Amino acid sequence: MDDSITETTLLHIQGLSKHFPGVQALDGVELSLAKGEVLAVIGENGAGKSTLMKILAGVQDPDSGTIRLNGHTVRIDSVRTALGHGIALIHQELNLADNLDIAANIFLGREPRRYGVIDKRRMAREAKQYLAQLDLDLDPGMLVNRLPIGHQQLIEIAKALSVDTRILIMDEPTSSLSSHEAERLYEVIATLKERGVSVIYISHRLGEVKIVADRVVVLRDGKNVGGLAKDEICRDAMVQMMVGRDIDANQRRTPNPGEDVVLAVEDLRTDVYPEHPVSFSIRKGEIVGMAGLVGAGRTEILETIFGVRAARGGTVKVEEKLIALSHPRDAIDAGVALVPEDRKQQGIILEMNLRENLGLARARRNAKQGRLDKKAEQVLSATMIEKLNIKTPNDKQVAQCLSGGNQQKVVIGKWLAMEPEVLLLDEPTRGIDVGAKQEIYALMEQMAAAGVAILFVSSEMEEILSMSDRALVVHEGQITGEVAAQDLCEERVMQYATGGVKSTTTG
Amino acid sequence: MKQAMGIFVLLMVICVGTAIINPNFLSGYNMENTIRWTALFGIISIGVSFVIITGGIDLSIGSVCGLSGTLLAYLLTVKGWSIPMALGTVTLVSLAIGLFHGLLITKMRLQPFVVTLCGLLLYRGLGRYVSDDQSLGFGSDYEGLRQMAIGSIHLAGDFSIPYPIFIMVAVALLSGFLLQFTVFGRYLFALGRNEDAAKYSGINTDRMVLLSYVICSLLAGFGGMLFALDVNSIQPASMGEFYELYAIAAAVLGGCSLRGGEGTIIGVVVGAALMRVLYNAINLLRIPTHLEFAIIGTVILSGVIIDELVKRWVANRRARSTGLQ
Numbered sequence: 001m002d003d004s005i006t007e008t009t010l011l012h013i014q015g016l017s018k019h020f021p022g023v024q025a026l027d028g029v030e031l032s033l034a035k036g037e038v039l040a041v042i043g044e045n046g047a048g049k050s051t052l053m054k055i056l057a058g059v060q061d062p063d064s065g066t067i068r069l070n071g072h073t074v075r076i077d078s079v080r081t082a083l084g085h086g087i088a089l090i091h092q093e094l095n096l097a098d099n100l101d102i103a104a105n106i107f108l109g110r111e112p113r114r115y116g117v118i119d120k121r122r123m124a125r126e127a128k129q130y131l132a133q134l135d136l137d138l139d140p141g142m143l144v145n146r147l148p149i150g151h152q153q154l155i156e157i158a159k160a161l162s163v164d165t166r167i168l169i170m171d172e173p174t175s176s177l178s179s180h181e182a183e184r185l186y187e188v189i190a191t192l193k194e195r196g197v198s199v200i201y202i203s204h205r206l207g208e209v210k211i212v213a214d215r216v217v218v219l220r221d222g223k224n225v226g227g228l229a230k231d232e233i234c235r236d237a238m239v240q241m242m243v244g245r246d247i248d249a250n251q252r253r254t255p256n257p258g259e260d261v262v263l264a265v266e267d268l269r270t271d272v273y274p275e276h277p278v279s280f281s282i283r284k285g286e287i288v289g290m291a292g293l294v295g296a297g298r299t300e301i302l303e304t305i306f307g308v309r310a311a312r313g314g315t316v317k318v319e320e321k322l323i324a325l326s327h328p329r330d331a332i333d334a335g336v337a338l339v340p341e342d343r344k345q346q347g348i349i350l351e352m353n354l355r356e357n358l359g360l361a362r363a364r365r366n367a368k369q370g371r372l373d374k375k376a377e378q379v380l381s382a383t384m385i386e387k388l389n390i391k392t393p394n395d396k397q398v399a400q401c402l403s404g405g406n407q408q409k410v411v412i413g414k415w416l417a418m419e420p421e422v423l424l425l426d427e428p429t430r431g432i433d434v435g436a437k438q439e440i441y442a443l444m445e446q447m448a449a450a451g452v453a454i455l456f457v458s459s460e461m462e463e464i465l466s467m468s469d470r471a472l473v474v475h476e477g478q479i480t481g482e483v484a485a486q487d488l489c490e491e492r493v494m495q496y497a498t499g500g501v502k503s504t505t506t507g
Numbered sequence: 508m509k510q511a512m513g514i515f516v517l518l519m520v521i522c523v524g525t526a527i528i529n530p531n532f533l534s535g536y537n538m539e540n541t542i543r544w545t546a547l548f549g550i551i552s553i554g555v556s557f558v559i560i561t562g563g564i565d566l567s568i569g570s571v572c573g574l575s576g577t578l579l580a581y582l583l584t585v586k587g588w589s590i591p592m593a594l595g596t597v598t599l600v601s602l603a604i605g606l607f608h609g610l611l612i613t614k615m616r617l618q619p620f621v622v623t624l625c626g627l628l629l630y631r632g633l634g635r636y637v638s639d640d641q642s643l644g645f646g647s648d649y650e651g652l653r654q655m656a657i658g659s660i661h662l663a664g665d666f667s668i669p670y671p672i673f674i675m676v677a678v679a680l681l682s683g684f685l686l687q688f689t690v691f692g693r694y695l696f697a698l699g700r701n702e703d704a705a706k707y708s709g710i711n712t713d714r715m716v717l718l719s720y721v722i723c724s725l726l727a728g729f730g731g732m733l734f735a736l737d738v739n740s741i742q743p744a745s746m747g748e749f750y751e752l753y754a755i756a757a758a759v760l761g762g763c764s765l766r767g768g769e770g771t772i773i774g775v776v777v778g779a780a781l782m783r784v785l786y787n788a789i790n791l792l793r794i795p796t797h798l799e800f801a802i803i804g805t806v807i808l809s810g811v812i813i814d815e816l817v818k819r820w821v822a823n824r825r826a827r828s829t830g831l832q
Contacts, residue, residue, distance in 0.1 A: 306707075308706060308707060327709075327711065328706065328707060328708075328709045329709045329710075329711060331709075332709040338707065340707050342703075345701070345703050345704065346703045346704050346706075346707045347704060347707065348701075348704055349697055349700045349701045349704050349705070350700070350701070351700050351768060352696070352697065352700060356693065356697075360697060360705075360708045360710075361708045361709055363690050363694075364690050364709075367689070367690045370689045370690055370691060371688055371689055371690075372689060372690055372692075372693055374688075414708065
């Protein structure tokens with residue numbers, strides 16, 4: 001990487017290491033960034049990208065290594081220092097006070113004052129200038145919560161510009177944007193580049209990396225595994241570096257679904273896309289992947305089937321029997337389980353221990369006249385901890401002490417205890433390390449082999465490609481395509497997902 | 508049990524200290540009265556702890572006490588209803604109040620604070636209106652009924668155990684059982700911690716929350732009747748004023764977190780006892796009664812601060828020990 005150092009090098013990092021209990025998050029990472037360069041940092045979850053960014057933004061301290069800005073070694077020990085050096089991080093989750101207006105957000109903590117009171121007029125005027133730099137024609141007095149999410153992100157960028165940012169770090173900036181908003185973002189990045197702002201761009205979405213990046217650095221298990229210059233950037237090369245192996249069709253599971261339809265969804269209308277009814281069915285032992293862009297309405301489809309979200313019409317049958325769709329309990333009684341997208345908010349109860357979490361769904365069925373069967377609960381948790389290989393000292397451990405992967409196993413265990421016939425999983429491996437991921441895949445396969453019908457939503461293409469017996473692709477609330485395992489490929493899925501081709505025939 | 512230990516020690520320290528300075532603390536009369544009032548406050552504190560465990564709050568308890576006490580005396584002495592009819596009616600009214608709160612909170616999605624704050628005003632006004640704001644008493648016709656509150660079992664010398672403590676123990680045992688050994692209790696703690704996750708686990712969270720408000724108002728109404736029977740002179744305008752705050756304070760002292768999902772019945776009972784002993788000590792130690800609120804406030808605040816510090820210390824130690832592994 002040293003060959004990329006030139007006199008325009010703005011940032012140069014050497015030998016950066018960071019150790020957390022149980023994991024070497026960064027191991028001698030090197031990185032350099034030129035003025036006005038857009039550098040994409042890619043890697044699987046747990047590769048060390050976030051740690052690297054947090055260190056640059058002053059959120060975390062490195063154990064060792066040097067950071068040089070314009071050739072001078074600097075120590076970034078707080079967010080304030082980072083901002084002082086012109087480094088700003090835009091988080092995956094936006095950090096705006098959405099009850100305040102645009103100008104107030106841009107100047108939050110640095111409000112211009114006049115005679116001790118906030119100089120609103122000046123604030124609005126300057127906010128307008130920063131917005132104009134991004135070609136945004138918005139009223140600075142507009143409340144942020146009235147803006148679409150894509151614009152909110154641009155406000156964050158405007159805020160970064162207002163503190164004279166030279167290095168802008170963006171962490172998965174498009175994860176909640178529509179494709180149109182994402183394109184807008186690419187334009188903004190190009191504008192920033194022209195102004196000499198350097199951008200470090202973290203993303204899972206390789207397609208957009210190809211669009212925005214001048215150069216790519218790949219991390220794996222906290223180490224540099226390689227880099228690609230602009231003309232070398234292509235999907236295959238990136239994937240190969242990220243995973244350290246070629247993904248090929250041979251690794252795909254062999255589908256072996258039964259004949260009987262277990263889950264039949266007909267003309268189901270969700271509250272987000274009531275104008276688009278969806279229909280599909282899943283057979284015994286089948287694993288169906290549901291692909292699509294974020295915001296396509298996939299989570300809503302699962303939640304409507306499960307009864308946490310009110311249906312606007314349509315029917316869901318499990319084993320030919322209609323379910324009521326009014327409360328999760330109806331779905332659960334019919335043998336449906338949902339592993340929700342937001343694990344910490346919806347999946348487990350962080351402050352409760354493992355045993356209580358694992359027994360929560362089953363408690364009612366095991367109870368005798370309303371009394372908890374504590375013995376059964378104990379047996380259940382011991383069984384699940386062993387079966388799912390949950391790494392914990394004992395089942396009295398509070399759930400928040402576990403790693404994300406183990407927490408997810410607890411959520412799955414909670415539902416395994418109910419012996420479901422249909423298992424719905426929403427982003428089952430989000431935020432989970434590679435090892436635990438494989439274990440969860442293995443579990444899904446085991447359950448399918450045992451006859452459970454599985455429907456999973458995933459935004460990770462590799463997951464869809466390798467785990468699905470069949471994939472349903474959703475675009476703006478509609479199922480725009482259905483692809484059988486032997487025809488599964490990224491191009492096809494992406495085409496349907498972006499609504500490029502409307503298809504009524506199956507692939 | 509473990510969580511209640513700290514506050515139990517505090518209770519003992521205050522008891523011993525007061526007894527040393529003023530031996531009257533240990534007199535049969537004083538002990539009996541303190542225990543009686545601990546029992547009465549214990550009952551309404553147990554009630555509010557159900558609501559607090561769900562992450563809610565009930566500010567109407569004092570007014571519900573006032574209304575039920577007023578209503579009981581009014582129905583018996585002014586209206587001349589039979590005892591079972593009057594008791595039944597007051598119980599039904601309390602139940603209806605709880606149901607009303609619960610429905611507004613779960614179905615209308617109103618905030619518990621707002622709903623029960625309005626309740627506080629509403630039931631106070633109703634009680635005063637029904638009774639024409641006249642003070643009421645039971646006279647001498649209801650001595651049998653009043654025994655429930657003022658009666659006691661004679662032990663030895665001038666020591667007796669007041670009846671209400673048996674009632675409170677029964678309520679506490681039943682509540683403890685509900686919270687620790689039933690699915691209802693487990694669900695209550697789960698939804699108090701994380702309502703979303705509880706819902707996604709198939710728990711009918713609305714029904715559980717509703718039930719907890721019903722239990723709270725029922726116990727407040729029941730407690731109100733006992734308070735009325737005990738004092739025998741009911742001022743509809745003031746009876747039960749601030750009781751909700753005493754109940755909430757007892758629950759918090761006893762380890763309930765206002766964030767929800769935490770608390771034990773034994774802790775709440777000890778909390779209620781602490782409140783009463785403190786009140787008693789202020790009188791016995793000849794501390795100017797004007798200082799009463801200030802002292803109670805200070806003790807509660809210190810209790811909560813110490814509890815928080817201990818929790819942090821334990822958490823730090825745990826974090827350090829796992830970090831070393």
